[in-house]
Amino acid sequence: MDASQAQNRTYLGMPLARPRVAFFELSSCEGCQLQIVNNEANLLDFLSLVTVVNFREAMTEKSDAYDIAFVEGSVTRADEIERLAVIRKNAKVLVAFGSCACFGGVTQLKNRFKDPAWVKKQVYGDRSIQTNDTARPLEDFVSVDLRIYGCPVKKEEVEKIVTHVVLGRSIVQPKYPVCMECKENENTCLFDLGEPCLGPVTRGGCDSWCPNSRFGCWGCRGPAEDANVGQLQVIMKQYGFTEETLLDRLECFGGFAKDAEQLRTNMKLSPRRHEGTK
Amino acid sequence: MIFKVCEQEELRRLFDILAADNTVVGPVQTGLDRNGSALNAFKPVADYTNLNLGYTTTKLSAKSYFLPFRESLASFQIDGNDWQKTVDYHCDRPIVFFGLHACDINALNKLDKVLMGNTYPMPYYAAKRKNMFIIGIDCQPQPFCFCRSMGSDTVLHGFDLFITDIGNRYFIEIQSATAYNILARIKTRPPEEVDHLQYMAIAAHKNKQFTSRVDTTDLTKILDMEFQSPVWKQWGDKCLGCGTCANVCPTCYCYGVEETVDIGLRSAQKVKTLYSCNIVDFAEVAGGHNFRSERHTRLKYRYYHKHRGFVEAYEESLCVGCGRCGEACLAGITVPEVIASVRGEES
Numbered sequence A: 001m002d003a004s005q006a007q008n009r010t011y012l013g014m015p016l017a018r019p020r021v022a023f024f025e026l027s028s029c030e031g032c033q034l035q036i037v038n039n040e041a042n043l044l045d046f047l048s049l050v051t052v053v054n055f056r057e058a059m060t061e062k063s064d065a066y067d068i069a070f071v072e073g074s075v076t077r078a079d080e081i082e083r084l085a086v087i088r089k090n091a092k093v094l095v096a097f098g099s100c101a102c103f104g105g106v107t108q109l110k111n112r113f114k115d116p117a118w119v120k121k122q123v124y125g126d127r128s129i130q131t132n133d134t135a136r137p138l139e140d141f142v143s144v145d146l147r148i149y150g151c152p153v154k155k156e157e158v159e160k161i162v163t164h165v166v167l168g169r170s171i172v173q174p175k176y177p178v179c180m181e182c183k184e185n186e187n188t189c190l191f192d193l194g195e196p197c198l199g200p201v202t203r204g205g206c207d208s209w210c211p212n213s214r215f216g217c218w219g220c221r222g223p224a225e226d227a228n229v230g231q232l233q234v235i236m237k238q239y240g241f242t243e244e245t246l247l248d249r250l251e252c253f254g255g256f257a258k259d260a261e262q263l264r265t266n267m268k269l270s271p272r273r274h275e276g277t278k
Numbered sequence B: 001m002i003f004k005v006c007e008q009e010e011l012r013r014l015f016d017i018l019a020a021d022n023t024v025v026g027p028v029q030t031g032l033d034r035n036g037s038a039l040n041a042f043k044p045v046a047d048y049t050n051l052n053l054g055y056t057t058t059k060l061s062a063k064s065y066f067l068p069f070r071e072s073l074a075s076f077q078i079d080g081n082d083w084q085k086t087v088d089y090h091c092d093r094p095i096v097f098f099g100l101h102a103c104d105i106n107a108l109n110k111l112d113k114v115l116m117g118n119t120y121p122m123p124y125y126a127a128k129r130k131n132m133f134i135i136g137i138d139c140q141p142q143p144f145c146f147c148r149s150m151g152s153d154t155v156l157h158g159f160d161l162f163i164t165d166i167g168n169r170y171f172i173e174i175q176s177a178t179a180y181n182i183l184a185r186i187k188t189r190p191p192e193e194v195d196h197l198q199y200m201a202i203a204a205h206k207n208k209q210f211t212s213r214v215d216t217t218d219l220t221k222i223l224d225m226e227f228q229s230p231v232w233k234q235w236g237d238k239c240l241g242c243g244t245c246a247n248v249c250p251t252c253y254c255y256g257v258e259e260t261v262d263i264g265l266r267s268a269q270k271v272k273t274l275y276s277c278n279i280v281d282f283a284e285v286a287g288g289h290n291f292r293s294e295r296h297t298r299l300k301y302r303y304y305h306k307h308r309g310f311v312e313a314y315e316e317s318l319c320v321g322c323g324r325c326g327e328a329c330l331a332g333i334t335v336p337e338v339i340a341s342v343r344g345e346e347s
């Protein structure tokens, strides 16, 4: 970073903190980080608020001196556990960045197979790759200070959070379900159109991204506070959807792992559903 | 009150006259639901043929036109240590509502009492409300409509014109001078005895169609007595806390305000967003205490505001019986069933 960039900004005369920020990825598609770099105009604003010391998608220099670590991805390998521990030690604030980091995300889909060796064979063939049997969220290994949900995260939400951090304002994330924003967007409810949706139990904040395009929610942001999954199960049944349909959605991103487990028990499926050989 | 009668074709002329200078909003069919029933919504309409004046109901009320789900209350341009504040009531031109049912006009009248009738009227609402021209239209009661129980099946004021289809012609009730003057531009005639008889026959027929009802007798007292009734917990267990009931309701006006600063630190906004008492943090206060952390206490609150608190303050309910909340609630929680259960009745 050059000297002019390192200069502290002010807001209405108030000097602002200028946190040193680092981005890291564990097992992920890097789609969440891409959300940050894909709007060039705002990227400059972002860079004028913070000092980025580590961001593989945008720069080559690296440093271990940072205040805030945004960690994307789930933990699926032994070396990632070690890297995560180092990041935790270096960072004042550790942010679980996106659904993989928060819940395991899409990568945790492998957790439902009974036979990890079979999964590995299907995915990597005969190549020798070290992977753990399960994909886990960051919080299974280190303490997490802030979670930014979404697969991928919503750029506007990240920008808002960063702005609030710099201004020293509290960070408030929606506690309500996706339906709130879906109604605000005046969408026709997918249940009325004969399609399933996890919107009533999933944390809002995505501006009802999927229902806006007539796709039912798959729960990427995990459960809303006080989510009534039991009642959604009743509703899905009333609307003629199978338990499998609900289970597929609850399992997809890992945020509803407990509910999915409960549903599997109710359905009398083995805890790891698939035999892994079919 | 002044009555007129016009031929059906004249309504199209009235539409064209109004649409020439104004935004006209009316019922439009937007698609079909999974059972093949029409889905309707209030939309800006440029062409009379797109109007679906025989609509049964709309999923959402017309609320977004006078109480938008999201509205900027003030924006601030930041310039060094100084700032410039801009307030906009978001009302650039009058809106003509072409075809609101009685319940929805009654809903506006109720909102007027809360948002304009007190010491500090809400200018964002008042600006839009004062710049409306409302044409009401008669309706056919649906299985979920209980407006008659709430005294909202007819409307006495708060609109400009009310039209009733009396078979190949419209019976028109005129409520405002503006309406009288505009009607002078289309062909109308004074009603004759045969028109009166036809109007009364249609009204009598409509009254027989209601199947859904709410017994409001002594309801404020009964709600007081049954505050601890176990039925609240039963309904609360079903509730998703999704806020849909308030979002589709023509009379729910609760909101939250959020202040945001843009990432370039060049501007800031104070934004109002409609909220719902069923949402988990509705009664959460600074410091994190939540006065209604349990779902049933929140669901109950919605009923107490509508059917008790508001009645005590205004001698009328804050529910017009449009039935939208019950239709939209995925958990199947409907006002007639909830009130009946509190009264200890089978619904």
Ligand code: SF4
Pocket: A178, A179, A180, A182, A183, A187, A188, A189, A190, A191, A197, A198, A199, A200, A208, A211, A216, A217
């Ligand atoms: S489409 Fe989904 S998110 Fe939207 S209102 Fe229906 S259930 Fe809720």
Ligand code: SF4
Pocket: A150, A151, A178, A202, A203, A206, A207, A208, A209, A210, A211, A216, A217, A218, A219, A220, A221, A222
């Ligand atoms: S609608 Fe659901 S799946 Fe889609 S982005 Fe929002 S939370 Fe994620």
Ligand code: SF4
Pocket: B238, B239, B240, B241, B242, B243, B244, B245, B246, B278, B299, B325, B328, B329, B330, B331, B332, B333
């Ligand atoms: S009553 Fe129905 S619509 Fe209202 S919050 Fe509960 S589940 Fe949602």
Ligand code: SF4
Pocket: B245, B248, B249, B250, B251, B252, B306, B318, B319, B320, B321, B322, B323, B324, B325, B326, B335
């Ligand atoms: S509470 Fe329900 S029935 Fe009453 S006005 Fe609101 S949406 Fe209509």
Ligand code: SF4
Pocket: B246, B251, B252, B253, B254, B275, B276, B277, B278, B301, B302, B303, B305, B306
């Ligand atoms: S308190 Fe609840 S019922 Fe009353 S207006 Fe607000 S959201 Fe509607």
